[in-house]
Amino acid sequence: MIKNINSEHKRTSQLDKGLDTLDTAPEVLRSLATFTCVCGMIGNGLVVWLLSCRGQRTPFCTxxxxxxxxxxxxxxxxxxxLYLETPVLAYEVMExxxxxxxxxxxxxLTAISTQRCLSVLFPIWYKYHRPQYLSAVVCALLWALSLLMSVVAALFCSELWLGVESQCLTVDSVFSFLVMGIxxxxxxxxxxxxxxxxxxxxRQxxxxxxxxxxxxxxxxxVFLLCALPVGISWFFLYWLDLPQEQKTLFRYVACLSSALSSSANPVIYFVVGSQGRRSLREPLGAVLRRALREEPEGEGRETPSTGTSDLGA
Incomplete structure (x- = not known):
């Protein structure tokens, strides 16, 4: 009898510990995600301020x-x-x-990697025949496409607009194809x-x-490792029938992972653009310009007759 009581007490204690862990984990993840978001906003805000203050920007700076x-x-x-669940309208708008x-x-990011690849594969076209405002036009078109996708999703998948489930599934499928297929x-x-x-x-x-x-x-x-899985999970998590506790936990993990991805870029710029202890005495704008410089360092001192443009990557 005493053994049964002790074993039951142990099982109850283990269950309570498990419940405490489930209650604690989301709070820890939410705190980490919030801290990462704040640091990332500071870093990206600094990049925006430094690049906005410059008069003339290169295509990649744009x-x-x-x-x-x-x-x-x-x-x-x-x-x-992370902290807003009601009212429903405000939460829906933020999402x-x-x-x-x-x-x-x-x-x-896709446009950045594609244009950099084109600048290496077709250096003459990129240097002499590329449209002057190509970067600005591409950015404007991508912002418009993103806005269109979000408006369509809001119309067909929003609970406030009483979206039809079959139409929402079609919209999600199209968006998943754009993300994973294009x-x-x-x-x-x-x-x-x-x-x-x-x-x-x-090497050559x-x-x-x-x-x-x-x-x-x-x-x-960094994007492929941290942010892309989040985008994929948005589709599956919406349609999978999981317990609410698991959905909440996964949501905080996804927020932390995506926040790390969006916060990493400013760190990458300043780490790559730094020159050791010298960078501690340099303005941040100079470090950022060095990281985003298109020409190889020392190109003016040493310019081979052929193949140099291939290294402008």
Whole structure:
């Protein structure tokens, strides 16, 4: 009898510990996600301020400026939705804006890797025949596409608008195809091509690749590891019949992972652009410009007759 009571007491204690863990884990994850969002907003805000203060921007500075704006907006909405559940209208609006910012960030990063790949594969066209306002036009089109996707999702999938489930499934399927069938393959293909071409050229000419090349590849890798799984999970989590506790826990994990991705880019810029202890005495704008510089360092002192443009990655 005493053994049975003791064993029952142990089982009850273990169950209570398990429940305490389930109650504690979401709070810890939410706190970590909030802290990451705040740090990321500071970093992306600094990038926006530094690039906005400059008079003339390179094409990639234009892309990075818009990417930082999208990441800042995404982090802001993520931080708000972590603590906002009611009223329903406010939560719904923040979620739609968050989805809009996520789509814009994904498409802008795809455009960055694609244009950098084109600049390496077709250096003459990129230097002399590329339209002057190509970057600005592409950014405007990608923002418009992201906004259109978010508006369509709000109309067909919002509970406030009484969206039909079959129509919402169709919309989600189309968006999943855009993410997994277009944006992600183009990003991966252009990044792999860029990596192979620059590595081959650097071995041939014995020159180091530019910092911008490292920035692009690092940003793509971080996005694929942290933010892409979140985008995929949004589709499956909505349609899977899971307990509410598991959905809440997964939601906080997804918020933390995506916040890390959006917060990592400013860190990548300043780490890649730094020059050790010298950078501690340099303005942050100079470090950022060095990281986003398109030409190889020392190009003016040493310019081979052929193949140099291949290293402008």
């Amino acid at each position: 892309y990075v400026l818009h990417l930082a704006i999208a990441d800042f907006l995404f982090l802001l909405c993520t931080a708000v939705t 739609r804006v968050r989805s809009f910012a996520y789509t814009a960030s994904l498409s802008l 944006f992600t393959p183009v990003m991966v293909l252009s990044s792999v091509t860029l990596f192979v071409r620059v590595r081959r050229s650097s 000419w014995g020159r180091r690749p530019t910092r911008l090349y490292v920035v692009v590849l690092a940003s793509v890798v």
